[in-house]
Amino acid sequence: MIEASFTTADLPARERFEGWHELACRVLIPTHVRCDDEADFEASVLLRGSDTVQLSSGKVRSFHAERTQKLVRQSDPERYVLDAVRTGSAGISQGDQETTLKAGDLVLTDSSLPFRARHRTGTHETLAVPKALLPFPAAEMAPLMARGLPGDTGIGAVLSHCLHEAVRPGTRYRAADILRLLDIATELLTTLLAHELHTLHALPPESHQQALLARIQSFIHHHLADPALCPQAVADAHHISLRRLQQVLATAGMTPATLIRRKRLERCRRALADPAQSARTIQTIAARWGFTNHAHFTRLFRTAYGMSPSEYRAAHSTLVREPARALHE
Known part of the structure; x- marks a missing residue:
């Protein structure tokens, strides 16, 4: 941080x-x-x-x-x-x-x-x-x-x-709490803007689709730890078909499964870089965010970040920096 x-x-x-x-x-x-x-x-x-x-x-x-x-x-x-x-x-x-x-x-x-x-x-x-x-x-x-x-x-x-x-x-x-608050703030900003866009005037269909996309992304963000989170669960929560969900996310260049996986990997990445969670095993962190197969998680993590989870944790063990008292210097 x-x-x-x-x-x-x-x-x-x-x-x-x-x-x-x-x-x-x-x-x-x-x-x-x-x-x-x-x-x-x-x-x-x-x-x-x-x-x-x-x-x-x-x-x-x-x-x-x-x-x-x-x-x-x-x-x-x-x-x-x-x-x-x-x-x-x-x-x-x-x-x-x-x-x-x-x-x-x-x-x-x-x-x-x-x-x-x-x-x-x-x-x-x-x-x-x-x-x-x-x-x-x-x-x-x-x-x-x-x-x-x-x-x-x-x-x-x-x-x-x-x-x-x-x-x-x-x-x-x-430090990890601050980063989570910033994540929440970004999600809240997305929700606020989606609401404001709807109140401006009668929006074209593509604008409503963007607002739906924002709600879907926010829902996934807040349910990543739920082991039952899957594309069908997301579609059901928004009262749309799985095909409709796929169409909405396709406009952002992703699939439902890809979005869930990417956000879960990001949560794992942050946990591995958090000194406060250094006592937790990598497998425990992975399971906390929905990865039950450790070998599969390791392969996905290496593909996403260019190194294994253990290598990433070692490289970022000093990620949190001490406050700098004079930015102008």
């Missing part, structure tokens, strides 16, 4: 705004920023995440940010960035959409498109998720960009709470 913290208090006053800006560009996406009073600028950031998904919590003074078309051409990490406003206020525009945000609101932006933002002094949490992790085409996501999403009711409230827990200072969560 990656964990790091930053505070402008560690820098000379004349370097604080520039130091924070450099960090923000590396952690999130490159932008141009300006501040009305750089000499009085203060910020603190806590970052937690993996090589795939990163979550940061920050307290900053007021600033303005702009991501231009030139910056997009120069560097595009292909991410969606979700911002949760805790205190203060913000405004953001992307494409034809512009919105003003208050405490409790959520907003999503696309790193592949220019945007403008202004943040008033306050705290916020920011989740950066690769586009490939969300099962919606960019064209369908476009109406949700820079559009205020509810963060104090329904699914949005659960997501907001999950984000807050994952970056709460002084938490007693283990």
Whole structure:
């Protein structure tokens, strides 16, 4: 797991705004920023995440940010960035959409498109998720960009709470717990977006199919430990035929069995890299996630990750890194 913290208090006053800006560009996406009073600028950031998904919590003074078309051409990490406003206020525009945000609101932006933002002094949490992790085409996501999403009711409230827990200072969560919370946050974001897409307008059939795909993926994610999980069980849970299930997943380039196997392997991979589970045998971990044949599991794992489970565990025994106290160095 990656964990790091930053505070402008560690820098000379004349370097604080520039130091924070450099960090923000590396952690999130490159932008141009300006501040009305750089000499009085203060910020603190806590970052937690993996090589795939990163979550940061920050307290900053007021600033303005702009991501231009030139910056997009120069560097595009292909991410969606979700911002949760805790205190203060913000405004953001992307494409034809512009919105003003208050405490409790959520907003999503696309790193592949220019945007403008202004943040008033306050705290916020920011989740950066690769586009490939969300099962919606960019064209369908476009109406949700820079559009205020509810963060104090329904699914949005659960997501907001999950984000807050994952970056709460002084938490007693283990590294593996933080990674699980980020998994849950990504699934909740998928569910929230599927819900919002349905409420925008009467969607074409392909959009409903994408929402069904998101529900199927979420169901599989939450039932991986169930030994009875199989393609037919997934189809039954969604009141569709097995053939319909296969058709839906085919749009994402996979079969039901492949998706279940891939997600179970990923769970095993994380468990093998978790120092807190070092006392558990590889066979126990495999069985925990539905692999009852150890030889078969070993072959699948080697094919997926290029090494055996025991080799992977040995190579990642020091995966969890100590917090870095100064990201700017």
